[in-house]
Amino acid sequence: MRIGIDVGGTNTDGVLMQGREVLAWAKKATSADVTSGIKDVLQSLLGTNVQPKDIGAVMIGTTHFTNAVIQRRDLVPTGVVRLCLPAGEAVPPLYDWPRDLQAVVGNHRHLAHGGHEFDGREISPLDADELARIADKLTDAGVNALAIVGVFAPVTPEHEQRASEIFRARNPQVEIALSHEIGRLSLLERENATALNASLAPLARRTMRGFRNALAEMDIQAELYVTQNDGTLMSADFAEQYPVLTFSSGPTNSMRGAAFLTGLSDAMVIDIGGTTTDVGVLSGGFPREASFAVDIGGVRTNFRMPDLISIGLGGGSLVREEGHRIGPDSVGYQIRERSLAFGGDELTATDIAVASGWVELGDPERVANLPEETRSQAQTTIHDLIAQAVDQLRTSPDPVPVIVVGGGSILVHGDLDGASEVHKPEHFLVANAIGAAIAQVSGEVDQIFSLETMSRQAAIGAARDQAHARTIQAGALPDTIEVVELEEIPLPYLPSSAIRIRVKMVGQL
Amino acid sequence: MTESNTVWYVDAEAIENIAVGAGILGTGGGGNPYVGKLMVRRCLDEGAVIPVVSLDAVTDDATAVSVGGMGAPTVSVEKIQRGDEPIVALRALEQYAGRRADYLVPWEIGGTNSTRPLVQSAYSGLPVVDADSMGRAFPELQMCTFSIYGVPCTPAAIADVRHDVALFPKTATTKLLEKYARAVTIEMGGSTGFAFPLMSGAELKRTAIPGTLTLAKEIGRVVREARQTLTDPVAALLSVSGGEVLFRGKITSVHRTMTRGFAKGEIELEGMEDDRGDNLLIEFQNENLVARRGETVIASVPDLISIVDTNTAEPVTTEVLRYGLRVAVVGIPAPQLLRTTRALEVVGPRAFGFNFDYEPLAGEYGAGRIAQTSLS
Numbered sequence: 001m002r003i004g005i006d007v008g009g010t011n012t013d014g015v016l017m018q019g020r021e022v023l024a025w026a027k028k029a030t031s032a033d034v035t036s037g038i039k040d041v042l043q044s045l046l047g048t049n050v051q052p053k054d055i056g057a058v059m060i061g062t063t064h065f066t067n068a069v070i071q072r073r074d075l076v077p078t079g080v081v082r083l084c085l086p087a088g089e090a091v092p093p094l095y096d097w098p099r100d101l102q103a104v105v106g107n108h109r110h111l112a113h114g115g116h117e118f119d120g121r122e123i124s125p126l127d128a129d130e131l132a133r134i135a136d137k138l139t140d141a142g143v144n145a146l147a148i149v150g151v152f153a154p155v156t157p158e159h160e161q162r163a164s165e166i167f168r169a170r171n172p173q174v175e176i177a178l179s180h181e182i183g184r185l186s187l188l189e190r191e192n193a194t195a196l197n198a199s200l201a202p203l204a205r206r207t208m209r210g211f212r213n214a215l216a217e218m219d220i221q222a223e224l225y226v227t228q229n230d231g232t233l234m235s236a237d238f239a240e241q242y243p244v245l246t247f248s249s250g251p252t253n254s255m256r257g258a259a260f261l262t263g264l265s266d267a268m269v270i271d272i273g274g275t276t277t278d279v280g281v282l283s284g285g286f287p288r289e290a291s292f293a294v295d296i297g298g299v300r301t302n303f304r305m306p307d308l309i310s311i312g313l314g315g316g317s318l319v320r321e322e323g324h325r326i327g328p329d330s331v332g333y334q335i336r337e338r339s340l341a342f343g344g345d346e347l348t349a350t351d352i353a354v355a356s357g358w359v360e361l362g363d364p365e366r367v368a369n370l371p372e373e374t375r376s377q378a379q380t381t382i383h384d385l386i387a388q389a390v391d392q393l394r395t396s397p398d399p400v401p402v403i404v405v406g407g408g409s410i411l412v413h414g415d416l417d418g419a420s421e422v423h424k425p426e427h428f429l430v431a432n433a434i435g436a437a438i439a440q441v442s443g444e445v446d447q448i449f450s451l452e453t454m455s456r457q458a459a460i461g462a463a464r465d466q467a468h469a470r471t472i473q474a475g476a477l478p479d480t481i482e483v484v485e486l487e488e489i490p491l492p493y494l495p496s497s498a499i500r501i502r503v504k505m506v507g508q509l
Numbered sequence: 510m511t512e513s514n515t516v517w518y519v520d521a522e523a524i525e526n527i528a529v530g531a532g533i534l535g536t537g538g539g540g541n542p543y544v545g546k547l548m549v550r551r552c553l554d555e556g557a558v559i560p561v562v563s564l565d566a567v568t569d570d571a572t573a574v575s576v577g578g579m580g581a582p583t584v585s586v587e588k589i590q591r592g593d594e595p596i597v598a599l600r601a602l603e604q605y606a607g608r609r610a611d612y613l614v615p616w617e618i619g620g621t622n623s624t625r626p627l628v629q630s631a632y633s634g635l636p637v638v639d640a641d642s643m644g645r646a647f648p649e650l651q652m653c654t655f656s657i658y659g660v661p662c663t664p665a666a667i668a669d670v671r672h673d674v675a676l677f678p679k680t681a682t683t684k685l686l687e688k689y690a691r692a693v694t695i696e697m698g699g700s701t702g703f704a705f706p707l708m709s710g711a712e713l714k715r716t717a718i719p720g721t722l723t724l725a726k727e728i729g730r731v732v733r734e735a736r737q738t739l740t741d742p743v744a745a746l747l748s749v750s751g752g753e754v755l756f757r758g759k760i761t762s763v764h765r766t767m768t769r770g771f772a773k774g775e776i777e778l779e780g781m782e783d784d785r786g787d788n789l790l791i792e793f794q795n796e797n798l799v800a801r802r803g804e805t806v807i808a809s810v811p812d813l814i815s816i817v818d819t820n821t822a823e824p825v826t827t828e829v830l831r832y833g834l835r836v837a838v839v840g841i842p843a844p845q846l847l848r849t850t851r852a853l854e855v856v857g858p859r860a861f862g863f864n865f866d867y868e869p870l871a872g873e874y875g876a877g878r879i880a881q882t883s884l885s
Contacts, residue, residue, distance in 0.1 A: 087670040087698075090592030090628070091547045117698040118584050123670070151588050186586045188544065392820060394835075488765065489583075500583075 001054050002222075004437025005041060006253060006430070007034060007062040010274065010333040011407075013433040014041035016050065020260075023050075025430045034064070034210035035217075042218045052219040057509060060236075061227040061436035063250040064207055065200050065243040069101075069297040074203040076145050077106040079138040080195050081131070081167075082187075083114030083150040083159050087123055093149070093191055098298040105199050108143050110134045114159040115151030118448070119498070123151055126159050128166055135170035145201050146176045147194040151187060153180035155448050175201035182244060184446055185500070189302035196299065197244040204243040208236050229303055231256045231286060231435065232442035232506055233474075247296055248305040251278050253435030255287045255306060258403040260438050261425035267401040268390055268419070271431070272408030275314040275330040279389040280306045282403075286484065309389045313382065315408035317349040322371070323378030326385065341367050349411055352378040359410040379413075387417040394418065405431035440506040442484075443470025448500045460488070460501055467503040476507025515566070516636070517723075519559040519627055524549045526729030531623035532824040533728055533746060533839075534721075536813045538795035539620015539646030540582030541826065548592060549624050552631035559627050560636040562612070564719040567638060571710035573612040574599055575642065575655065576629050577622040579667060579690060580700030585621065590670065594702025595629045597668040601676055602704045605664050614638040614713060616653065616703075618721040619646030619796075625702070640717035644844040644874060645813045648795040650690070651683035652856045654846045655706055658716040662686050665705030669697035677705075718844045724750070724875045732822045742822035743837045751876030752841035755800055755807055756789045757782050757819065763830045772827055776816070781835065789838060791816070793827050798861050800838060809863070811848065811856040812870045813841035844874040 001023070005014045007030060016024040026044035031037035038060075046052065068074045080093040093109040094102060112134060114126040138146065146167060150160040157180040164176050177198040183190030208226075215224060226239035231252040234245065251271065258269045265285040271278045281288040287306035294305040312328020316335045319326050331338040331346055338344035341354040341362030347370075353359045355367040355375050394400060399420035404412045405428040416422050427434060445467040449459035464483070471481050485504040519527075528546040531539070552559070567573065576595035578585060603609050613633070615626045618641040630637045642653035656662055662683040667690055668674045675693045680686040686705075694701045708716075727749045735745035747753060758778035765774035773794045780787040790801045797814040800807050808814050816825040819835045847856055848869055854860060857867045 084589065086672075087591050088589045090590045091544060091551060095547055095551065115588075117588070118581075119699075121698070123588070123698065185583065187589055188547075188586075 001050065002057045002059065002437055003042070003045060003055055004433040004435070005038060005058065005060045006250070006432035006436055007038065007060060007064060008250070008432070009063060009067050012037040012041050013430045014045050015427070015430050015433045015437050016045040017434070017437045022427050022434065025427055025433070027429060034207055035214045038211065038214035039217055042214060042220065046218065052221070055220050055222045057223045057225060058215060058220060059225045059227060059233060059436040059439055060211055061249045061253040061432060062207070062246055065203065066247050066250070066296065068200060068203055069196055069299070072100055072104050072297070075104045075199040076202055077108065077141070077143050078145040078147060078195055078199040079108040079110070079143045080147045080149065080191065081110045081112055081134055081163065082191065083112055083126070083148070083163060085111050085113045085124060087115070087151060091188065094195060096188070096300060097192070101297060101299065105195065106143070108138055108141060114163065115153070116156040116159065118152055118155065120156050126162055131163055131166045132170055135167045138174070139171050144171070144174050145198040146174050147179065147191065147198040148176060149179040149187065149191040149194055152185070153178070154183070154185050154190070154446065177201070182242060184302055186302050189300050192299045193244050193301045193303065196296070197242060200243040204240050208240040211236060225439070227253055227436050227439045229305065230442065230504070231439060233439045233509070247301075247303060250432065251280060251306050251308055252287055253432045253439070254278070254405055255280050255282055255435065256285070256438065257431035257433070257435030258282070258405050258425065259285050260434055261427060261431060262403050262423045264401055264403065264423070267403050268393060270386060270390070270402060270404045270412065271406040272404065272411055273314045273406050274316040274332045274335060274408060275312070277311050277313045277386065277389065277408065278308045279311070279393055280308045281393050307393070309392055311385055311389050313349065313385045313411070315348065315350045315411065319347045319349060319352060319374075319378050323352070323374040323376070323381055326378060326381050349378070349382060349408070352382065353410045353413070356413065358413040382411050383416065386412065390416065390418050404428065440508050441471065441474035441476045442504055442506045443467045443472070443474055443476070444502070444504045445470070446500070446502045448498055450498050456499065459499060460486070463501040463503045467505045471505045471507050475509050477509070478507070481505050481507035515563045516560050519549065519553070519561060521550060521553055523726055524553070524624070524627070526726045526733060527623055527722065529729035529732055530725030530727065531618060531620055532826070533732070533750075533815050533817060533822070534618050534644070534725055534813065535620035535646045535796070535824060535826065536815050537793055537797040537825070537827045538648065539617060539622065540585060542621050542624055544586055544589065545621045545624030545628070548590070548628045549631070552628055557631035559630045561639050561722055562636050564638055564640045564714055564717055567612060567710040567713060569709065569711035569714070571611040572608050572707065573614050573638060573710060573713045574602065574610040574704050574707045575614045575616045576702065576704050577616040577625045578700060579703050580694050582621065584699035588670070588698065588700060590700070590702070592628060593632045594668045594670065595625060595704055596632045596702070597672050598666040598674060598702050599629070599633070599704035601668070601674040602664055602666040602707055605666070605676055605678065606707050608707065610635060610707070612636055612638050614717065615641040615722065617641055617643045617646050618725055619643065623722070623725055637722070638713065638717070639722045640713070640719050641721045642717060644718040644721055644847060645811075646796050647856065649684070650687035653683070654716045654718060654852070655708065656683040657852050657855050658846075660706050660708050660712050660716055662706050664707065665690065665703065667693060667697070667701040667703045669701050673697065716846070718846055720875065736821060743817060743819065743839070746817065746822050746839060747877075749875070749877035750839070750841045751872045751874055752813070752839045753870070753872065754837050755814070755840045756780065756784050756787070756802065756838040758784055758789060758836065760830060760834045760836060774827070776830055778836070778838070791838070794861065795827065797827075799858065799863060800840070806865060806868065808840040808870055809858045809867060810861060811843035811852065811867070813843060815839045815841065840870050842870045842872045842874050
């Protein structure tokens with residue numbers, strides 16, 4: 001048996017699963033310390049007839065770190081050292097960040113000698129004295145989080161590793177994030193992600209401790225995993241070091257969960273929460289990825305993120321102008337205090353669903369005298385908002401199957417324009433947690449190969465072998481491993497025969 | 510041109526607009542102007558004044574030099590430049606030629622080279638001429654109006670991040686300069702700054718494509734305004750570029766190969782809306798070269814074939830092509846200087862190895878911009 005948990009900003013959801021079967025589910029409030037919310041969920045899931053020792057693995061998905069960046073909280077002052085000189089001066093580190101986020105991490109940005117050319121030559125040798133001077137400056141400024149970013153480090157990581165040793169020797173307390181372990185080629189985006197990662201280090205430590213404590217207090221000794229952006233798992237130790245790898249795991253888990261619950265691998269997924277609705281596309285059981293750079297809290301990164309459209313419609317969205325306008329403002333998690341059906345005095349989208357008899361919630365009498373025109377107009381507005389988002393993501397005019405999940409799915413009733421069928425799977429409230437529970441492990445290779453000494457086929461073969469070995473290392477059962485991505489990227493405008501190959505494989509635990 | 514003796518100054522708004530417009534004029538290649546935009550913004554932060562003067566304001570006896578960056582976009586987004594490489598090359602060139610530059614001029618308005626001269630203006634104080642030698646992006650150096658219309662490409666200079674300089678006093682053809690300079694660029698780490706050709710104001714006015722910085726800026730302005738006001742950015746793009754939508758569809762397959770340092774390949778699209786039931790095939794070599802609807806060629810070089818996102822008009826470069834993207838394929842008529850018999854020998858379909866003749870798209874390059882300018 002395994003447990004999937006989704007720690008959101010408002011709720012902590014959990015499911016207990018055996019094979020493909022959902023044995024139990026629970027939804028509790030997220031606690032400030034994370035631990036007690038998870039404990040509540042675990043308690044509820046285990047009940048009386050499941051023993052802690054029956055649990056083989058616990059998978060947690062969390063939006064904790066994304067929210068921290070978006071809300072500019074729990075981030076610590078962070079040094080950024082870019083190994084690049086004499087290159088790199090034209091755009092300093094974190095230059096394109098929003099001012100308020102720059103203020104939080106502080107101005108501790110340094111350029112230093114080092115880094116490599118595309119073919120592995122040094123741009124300049126690493127200068128240990130220069131780095132020691134920077135280390136002392138950071139220590140004097142009380143900065144204990146550090147991002148080290150070397151030019152072409154994803155291809156040649158050596159300078160980042162040596163620089164890291166130099167900094168650690170000067171200040172054993174410093175928490176260091178190395179860019180080659182976090183992102184791909186494209187320096188500014190990778191640097192941004194690395195700096196955010198370093199800045200999240202104390203929060204990551206506290207959060208993982210919270211996760212582990214909750215398990216320990218419930219006597220669960222199972223392996224603890226955390227889901228990452230692509231819907232696959234990493235160990236809790238790894239997640240503690242790389243919190244940025246969870247940035248888009250929320251929508252990914254919900255879409256993977258939706259695929260699992262319906263058995264559909266190609267469909268549109270509509271995840272309706274309290275304030276927003278995310279619409280994304282499932283292709284082959286995985287979210288379709290966005291092809292453009294993705295902003296997290298106003299910072300450009302080059303993570304692969306699901307291609308999502310977010311609209312300001314949720315269960316708590318305020319209804320105005322006789323139902324002509326709904327959202328984007330919302331009562332959010334206060335729905336049970338502020339919406340009409342629950343005794344409040346705000347008319348929300350949920351009240352429309354209650355008044356329409358789509359759902360039994362609160363006190364229907366309190367919305368009974370809503371004008372018929374407002375109610376029917378609001379129904380139309382809700383429907384149109386969702387149908388427009390679906391239409392924007394469609395790749396053909398043919399109707400597509402649609403899966404509706406999330407706490408606000410009561411807002412979808414009956415047919416939807418552009419949908420061939422509308423699925424509201426059982427357990428749609430906890431699709432996120434199910435997505436976490438069914439997550440697989442992965443192995444990835446992203447490397448530049450020189451075709452002067454090997455053929456293209458041999459290079460691809462080498463990359464595949466390496467990815468396969470990494471997937472097994474991550475704990476995958478060998479006969480479940482499959483290739484989910486294989487991409488060849490030539491390096492244009494250079495006549496040298498080099499090619500970048502990216503391979504990702506996944507497998508089941 | 511209707512503008513004369515005009516000067517405008519690059520400000521924060523203008524550089525945002527130029528970056529968007531230059532991406533679209535890059536026709537799939539030319540590199541992403543994002544890093545270049547940040548470089549310009551940083552110069553502006555530090556108080557730089559970057560004047561852009563119209564082509565006809567340049568006097569015949571003035572000296573103008575084209576500057577920009579050379580190398581692989583994959584390298585330049587990873588190895589951020591030192592910044593002043595092209596000016597270092599320029600100073601070496603001036604010393605060799607015994608002439609001082611009065612003006613900088615963009616080589617290529619499409620992609621990242623639209624912004625490099627602006628940065629160099631900030632470093633050197635020299636004004637930038639509102640013109641370039643391509644009106645778009647092309648994969649090789651000789652595919653420029655300077656060379657096509659007889660401006661010698663040498664002496665030429667390139668410089669790297671160490672401020673090492675390679676000087677090419679003379680090469681027989683621009684194609685050879687391309688070959689040698691690119692070989693040195695690889696040894697210099699895959700990206701360099703260049704300065705060439707050095708020419709008189711008269712030569713520049715005879716050969717350059719006028720108004721292209723303004724065109725990039727105007728395309729960016731209307732597209733960004735449309736995004737903000739939730740009107741159609743693709744329609745906005747057409748209104749100033751003089752272009753038309755050739756096809757709307759989704760990308761169904763992308764095939765890439767690597768030949769002599771160029772990303773070559775084919776993109777297949779499946780029609781949507783009015784084009785439903787039809788397929789489009791686009792062949793590219795860094796930039797998009799030919800668009801075929803079924804067997805029929807509907808657009809080819811030197812006309813511009815730009816693939817943009819249907820919702821945002823964000824350019825889809827050959828590096829981010831992906832299955833499932835919904836795009837509009839926009840055809841923009843090439844500038845007249847690229848449509849002459851002489852030019853077509855260098856930038857027409859046969860120059861790229863195709864065995865058909867160029868059939869020009871109707872309309873005029875930047876037609877909407879010219880109309881708008883005369884209105885204002």
